[in-house]
Amino acid sequence: MQANIKRLAEHIGSLGGVIRPHVKTHKSVEIAREMKAAGHTKGITVSTLQEAEYFFAAGFNDILYAVGIAPNKLSHVRDLIERGCDLSIVLDNLDMARVVTDFANAENVRLKVLIEIDTDNHRAGVKPDSDQLIAIGQCLHEASNIILQGVMTHAGESYSCFTHESQLAMARQERDLSVLAATRLREAGFPSPVVSVGSTPTAFAIDDLSGITEVRAGVYVFFDLVMAGLGVCDVEEIAAAVMTSVIGYQRDKNWVITDAGWMAMSRDRGTADQPIDQGYGLVTDLAGRPLNDFIVADANQEHGIVSPRDNSTTINYDDFPMGSLLRVLPNHACSTAAQYTDYIIVDGEAIIDRWHSTIGW
């Protein structure tokens, strides 16, 4: 984990940029502190107001809540701000801009707002070349209790980019279109001091951050099988795993049964659409060495079914003694980590600490 954190810090640092780490992946104060200690960071990004509360209570003050705001969360936002949290919120349409400006006026609270830009046709956000962008900017800029911070985007489409070249192209597109949006806002007379981009694949791929003020990324702290499938990391760099026990065999089906099912791994099957389908996770030994091609091929709520990928070999059951422990690398670290409220921290095979994490909304 520390090597992964260092790798991105050094890359973004070498480009003269800063990272606003997305803590949604780990939801752990201790890990956020590790990210901060590696340098080249500014504040944090969160995906829920529960995360904002949790990290604010631990001393993290500069927080971007990077999911489009909903009206029924504004009271919570105001409460956090009034307690001293330097919280920014996000929206991508004029209707919500009006809801937010009305709230700020009615409640007499100053809200920092970023406009979400759609740079990859993937999810949320206003198009950078649209009239709607300028209309939102004007609405926010003219409201006396709104501080228009600028623009943010997330090129989630980078999860479909399987080569460095395509990841670099997506990173440049993410950068160029968010800079375009900020430039258009400025030319219309509105401020855009912040131009915030990011996803783990584009953060590692980008080679020039001109015009970008911060890079958001989260999953790089652990990496996972989806990132390995994209070539963003090696399987050996994956820093989070689920520990499980062998509890049974079904020899006629070439299965080992474990006590880590989909509740333990999450239901995330993110590698199902990749060239190498890792099932519910890739099995390693206790030291983290991958057992070549043993995956959690299927899962029930609390049962995992370990078998060779494509059932290509016959299991030597002596390799999986009853009751023995295995590690399973996750498809998607964000979804697997969110099934837990504690991390067992290891250095090699030695347990050195236990760190808490938060969950929920």
Added chain:
Amino acid sequence: MQANIKRLAEHIGSLGGVIRPHVKTHKSVEIAREMKAAGHTKGITVSTLQEAEYFFAAGFNDILYAVGIAPNKLSHVRDLIERGCDLSIVLDNLDMARVVTDFANAENVRLKVLIEIDTDNHRAGVKPDSDQLIAIGQCLHEASNIILQGVMTHAGESYSCFTHESQLAMARQERDLSVLAATRLREAGFPSPVVSVGSTPTAFAIDDLSGITEVRAGVYVFFDLVMAGLGVCDVEEIAAAVMTSVIGYQRDKNWVITDAGWMAMSRDRGTADQPIDQGYGLVTDLAGRPLNDFIVADANQEHGIVSPRDNSTTINYDDFPMGSLLRVLPNHACSTAAQYTDYIIVDGEAIIDRWHSTIGW
């Protein structure tokens, strides 16, 4: 929810049987009490020792931990028993039977054990007609600190039975093969006072419980889209939903963006293999009336993408005002409910209570 609980209680009661409700679906003490209050129940079933702790602390004493035991959980089991919990454990192989009998002797603790039977070729369990079954029975029966309770099975393959006839056939198979296993144990001179079966589809389908001492089922308390897809319930009977806000539109893609992504719904795509794929969930209005064919077609961690199934109609955005609330029915109630530690209890649209639930291991 109360109607669902009543429906199974009346059915099993009419057959002269009792339910050992599986609380893994809801993990809530209050809901377990509702199940108990409906009658025709005996004890509870849990899927983790964390659940055993949680329900034992709330006064539930008779608990079956229905996942094959692992050696590193035996100390916890002993601890629960020594504090007065009437806990039974499960195993399906001779190696684990020896581990458990050695532990019981070494620690001088009396352990109640059930043998898991494979009645549907689906997951764990020893075959009912195998020599291994008798060998396990002998190992457990001869151990002085083991109370051999009998047999248990779970016909999870019933989730692939799409007609009442096939569900009934699977229920009879589950019953007959578990009775066969118990009979073989008894004929070999070993006791089998308990013959425990169950899954929600087979529990509703079964028409004769001769030889069966208890029926385990869990998801019936809420039902879900997978159960509706099997014809076990109607969509209107689904009693758990996720509340979400409309936070954006992507009109060019015919999308409504909400703040309930896969973290809120879980990653469970259980209907993907059914005739009607419900995406990440079926959208209803605030009163729970399904909006015909609007599903969460895709999801990010905290974003849901609502669109018409197969994009067959053009969204009238006036039906989805910005900031308005929707409910989403889950594919799989067990996985969705486990993303939360609280339930908002409603009667129609009125909020009448808030109940806590547990998570983790």
